[in-house]
Amino acid sequence: MSTPAAETTNLAIPPSPVGLMQAFWFWLKLGFISFGGPAGQIAIMHEELVERRRWISEKRFLHALNYCMLLPGPEAQQLATYLGWLMHRTWGGIVAGALFVLPSLFILIALSWIYIAYGNVPIVAGIFYGIKPAVTAIVLHAAHRIGSRALKNNWMWAIAAASFVAIFAINVPFPIIVAAAAIIGFVGGKWFPAKFNGSAGHASAKKSYGAALIDDNTPTPEHARFSKVHLAKVVLAGALLWLVPMALLTASLGWQNTFTQMGWFFTKAALLTFGGAYAVLPYVYQGAVGHYGWLTPTQMIDGLALGETTPGPLIMVVAFVGFVGAYMQAAFGPENAFVAGALAAALVTWFTFLPSFVFILAGGPLVESTHDDLKFTAPLVAITAAVVGVVVNLAVFFAYHVLWPEGLKGSFDWTALAITLGAVLALFYFKRSVMQVLGACAMLGLLLSFVSA
Secondary structure, three states: OHHHHHHHHHOOOOOOHHHHHHHHHHHHHHHHHHHHHHHHHHHHHHHHHHHHHOEEEEHHHHHHHHHHOOOOHHHHHHHHOOOOOHHHHHHHHHHHHHHHHHHHHHHHHHHHHHHHHHHHOHHHHHHHHHHHHHHHHHHHHHHHHHHHHOOOOOHHHHHHHHHHHHHHOOOOOOOHHHHHHHHHHHHEEEEHOOOOOOOOOOOOOOOOOOOOOOOOOOOOOOOOOOOOOOOOHHHHHHHHHHHHHHHHHHHOOOOOOOHHHHHHHHHEEEEEEEEHHHHOOOOHHHHHHOOOOOOOOHHHHHHHHHHHOOOOHHHHHHHHHHHHHHHOOOOOOHHHHHHHHHHHHHHHHHHHHHHHHHHHHHHHHHOOOOOOOOOOHHHHHHHHHHHHHHHHHHHHHHHHHHHHOOOOOOOOOOHHHHHHHHHHHHHHOOOOOHHHHHHHHHHHHHHHHHOOO
């Protein structure tokens, strides 16, 4: 056993340099164990990279996280991309960000196929019967979690309430709600800066875990310094990586084809995910269920349940949407339904995550040059408040389809209500994790299916 003095000496010395291949295996492992939504994924990265491996200091970790929180897109995946880029240049960022997503993509393609092929089997149907009420409780818990951070004053409460009324009662499209909130935040930040202060995010670093490879005072690496040439290259590469596949889809299949429309729709969705996946799900519902009819409301709830039970960012539910939409429409004919579904899942994943890589690789050098001076947060503070109202609306939407599966004219499902209330109690009072709640509700649904049989 080492002595305290030896431990102190060891902590005072930074770890040995980390090669790209060593980092590759870590990011691959992370892609398979990143359960628990963004909070859980960020906690895993903090424990592994800051506390255990000491690849980066607490202060630099939180600085990167604060930037990722301001961006549209999955903040945990963007944080992995940022840290990979900071350590090993562009390829390091691409490897970290891609491996954060790819395991989830392959798992979801397999689960989506099982869902389509065997979803009506009594055992599978029973499991999903128990999971659906849990999803309603999970979305409500997400609204509470976001709201506890965002609704710091009456202004934020008013924005949240207005966004709920707008999307619930008037059916205002989600992009318009985001734009209106951004304008309110921009004006409010000028006139009432104290009310639109974005400093109530993650706390500043207060604890040191020892010397890190990238420490508080480590000079910014050469590749992380701002350069107009680098910025232009990244933006141009990102534009081409979007334009080429979109042009090929349009030229070969036509603009109205399912695959082309999925590419266009999920590009827009990727730019609207302020506040995390729960914020953009209403927009995905409006488009995928309401406008395009790619899947049903029940399938949307089931897809979110599958997304909650797989590693990776929750926004990966878009892979389920793409798979089911292309599979059910037999885009390549009935005999190639799986191929169509798998291709659509990969396609929507590409268009959903491409902007995140561009944001990090293009904006990272700017962030590294402004360590304690992040600006223009007021519009994003207002958007986050609006997101709370939107997510509450999503919980209402899910509750309606769970409790009245046949519509208001049908019977009320009291059993589903009991499971929902139990899940709410487990999440809010007993502080159980999402995975634990989903597992318990799935087992309960399975037990009920045996009893009814």
